Amino acid sequence: MSARGPVAQGIEQQPSKLKVAGSNPAGVANNSKSARSAHSIALTIVAKYVANLLSPMPAASYIRGMKRAQHGSYIFQRPGSENWYVKVRSGGKRIEKSLGTSDRRKAEIIALEKYIPQHKQRLLDARPRLEAIRYLLEPGEHTTDQGERIIATERDLIYLDAGGKLLKTVPNGPAQTLVNPPLGPEFDVSKINKIIKDPPAINADDAIIETYLSDRGIEGYDRNEAIAVWRLYKDLIGKPIKDATRDDGRLLAKHFKEKKNKRATVVKKMGWLRAAVEMAIDDNKLKFNPFKNVVPEGDDEQERLPLNDAEMKACKRNLDDKLTPSDQLLFRLLACTGMRLSEAFEIDGELKEKGVRHVIVGSKTEASRRRVPLPSAALPFLPKKITGHMFGEDTRDNHRAASKRLNRFLNDCGIDEPGKVVHSLRHRMKDRLRICECPIEIQYELLGHEKKTVASGYGAGSPVTILKKWLDKANAA
Numbered sequence: 001m002s003a004r005g006p007v008a009q010g011i012e013q014q015p016s017k018l019k020v021a022g023s024n025p026a027g028v029a030n031n032s033k034s035a036r037s038a039h040s041i042a043l044t045i046v047a048k049y050v051a052n053l054l055s056p057m058p059a060a061s062y063i064r065g066m067k068r069a070q071h072g073s074y075i076f077q078r079p080g081s082e083n084w085y086v087k088v089r090s091g092g093k094r095i096e097k098s099l100g101t102s103d104r105r106k107a108e109i110i111a112l113e114k115y116i117p118q119h120k121q122r123l124l125d126a127r128p129r130l131e132a133i134r135y136l137l138e139p140g141e142h143t144t145d146q147g148e149r150i151i152a153t154e155r156d157l158i159y160l161d162a163g164g165k166l167l168k169t170v171p172n173g174p175a176q177t178l179v180n181p182p183l184g185p186e187f188d189v190s191k192i193n194k195i196i197k198d199p200p201a202i203n204a205d206d207a208i209i210e211t212y213l214s215d216r217g218i219e220g221y222d223r224n225e226a227i228a229v230w231r232l233y234k235d236l237i238g239k240p241i242k243d244a245t246r247d248d249g250r251l252l253a254k255h256f257k258e259k260k261n262k263r264a265t266v267v268k269k270m271g272w273l274r275a276a277v278e279m280a281i282d283d284n285k286l287k288f289n290p291f292k293n294v295v296p297e298g299d300d301e302q303e304r305l306p307l308n309d310a311e312m313k314a315c316k317r318n319l320d321d322k323l324t325p326s327d328q329l330l331f332r333l334l335a336c337t338g339m340r341l342s343e344a345f346e347i348d349g350e351l352k353e354k355g356v357r358h359v360i361v362g363s364k365t366e367a368s369r370r371r372v373p374l375p376s377a378a379l380p381f382l383p384k385k386i387t388g389h390m391f392g393e394d395t396r397d398n399h400r401a402a403s404k405r406l407n408r409f410l411n412d413c414g415i416d417e418p419g420k421v422v423h424s425l426r427h428r429m430k431d432r433l434r435i436c437e438c439p440i441e442i443q444y445e446l447l448g449h450e451k452k453t454v455a456s457g458y459g460a461g462s463p464v465t466i467l468k469k470w471l472d473k474a475n476a477a
Contacts, residue, residue, distance in 0.1 A: 075099065083102055084099045084103075086099055086110075086115050088119040126180055128180045131179050133174065133177050134173055136157060136172050139152050152172055154172065155214065156169050157172045204285070208277070208286070209226070209276050215279070220396060220397050226272035229272050229273060230272070230273065232252070232255070237251065242286060242288075246290050248290050249270070250294045252270065256269055263296075266295050267295050274289060277290070305417065306430075307425065312428075315331070315335075322412050323409055327405055332378055335428070336475055337378070338429025339361055340426060341403055343361035344391055345391050347386060351371075354463070354464070354465050358374060359371070359374065359386065361448075370448045371467065373468035376472050403421075407422050429474060432474035438474065442466070445462055446467055
């Protein structure tokens with residue numbers, strides 16, 4: 001195919017349309033006036049031919065008499081219509097849209113508001129550009145055309161020959177990739193390849209954050225939040241971490257507080273940077289942590305209130321109609337055990353002690369790690385044996401989604417009092433344990449409060465039979 005494309009080819013295939021009356025195929029010189037006339041006529045014919053290819057309406061039928069758009073203009077009027085039209089090009093095609101008005105000024109405003117910004121955005125999106133990628137190669141094993149093996153980790157690319165001998169180790173990103181590469185012989189791919197193979201090095205502070213996130217296996221929502229906090233620090237403070245002071249950390253925390261975040265949320269957001277710097281200090285890369293102890297003390301959390309008996313009855317009446325089977329089981333398990341919603345997602349199997357089925361949950365703190373017996377009230381709804389995750393993968397995104405669904409369920413049941421949320425089921429169980437005079441040590445072992453409840457050796461703590469007895473008693477109270 002000719003490099004000039006299908007339009008040029010189409011013109012060549014129909015030479016009769018390009019012949020000009022009075023032209024001299026023998027090459028005899030014409031006078032300048034007739035030459036200019038022939039040139040003008042030829043250009044008009046070519047222009048009409050190209051327009052006919054690009055427009056659903058024959059160009060010859062409306063070129064004459066049309067209020068033609070001036071060079072650089074984007075609106076015009078068709079013959080027989082008082083309305084103005086906007087013209088844009090997309091995907092190699094000419095697109096014409098009616099602006100629904102005969103007033104030129106209004107037409108310009110409509111075009112600028114409705115069509116031109118989107119058109120320009122499409123043009124920008126289609127431009128060649130470099131985008132950041134986390135890895136040069138996705139973690140795993142790869143093979144080159146030369147038979148070399150590449151073991152890709154989150155940090156490195158390890159090159160091995162066919163016999164398994166180490167050839168070299170290079171960083172596995174971060175890097176850049178080319179999006180929408182331009183086409184044509186004038187495009188020098190080698191220059192882009194060099195950019196991709198040799199991306200600009202990230203600075204030391206970026207590396208500290210990335211090292212922490214990779215080492216801790218932080219993904220999904222948490223990774224995005226941590227990166228957003230780090231970017232905000234760079235925009236707001238702009239200092240290298242080694243030069244930052246605790247006042248800079250306090251300024252960042254103040255920014256989050258002014259955005260109406262609760263103190264616990266501010267602590268969590270600042271915690272990403274604090275933890276990353278702590279790791280860098282342990283690695284002797286930094287000496288001071290400007291993000292440590294910078295959130296003022298205070299308690300602005302909404303008090304969580306337990307659900308009362310009437311509200312629990314309303315929930316039970318609506319379980320089947322308003323929740324999926326999975327969310328029904330999740331709600332029942334939270335209500336019967338008092339465990340945190342995130343802890344329910346940790347369950348991926350069960351154990352037995354003296355015939356009592358139980359699970360181990362609690363990764364929030366060392367003191368929250370504990371054995372939770374499966375109460376009699378929940379057994380009819382549970383599988384005969386738990387052999388995997390019952391509510392989806394244990395990710396923060398799944399926790400948040402489930403929390404939203406269950407809180408929406410409470411609202412649908414008419415429970416909209418401030419402080420009454422899905423976490424209220426945990427507070428209700430705490431109250432039920434108090435009502436049945438459960439010893440405080442057993443309460444700690446069941447709910448995971450304040451003290452370590454599962455020691456390093458299996459079987460430490462109260463027997464599961466005792467724990468189940470009190471949990472069943474609380475559910476019957």
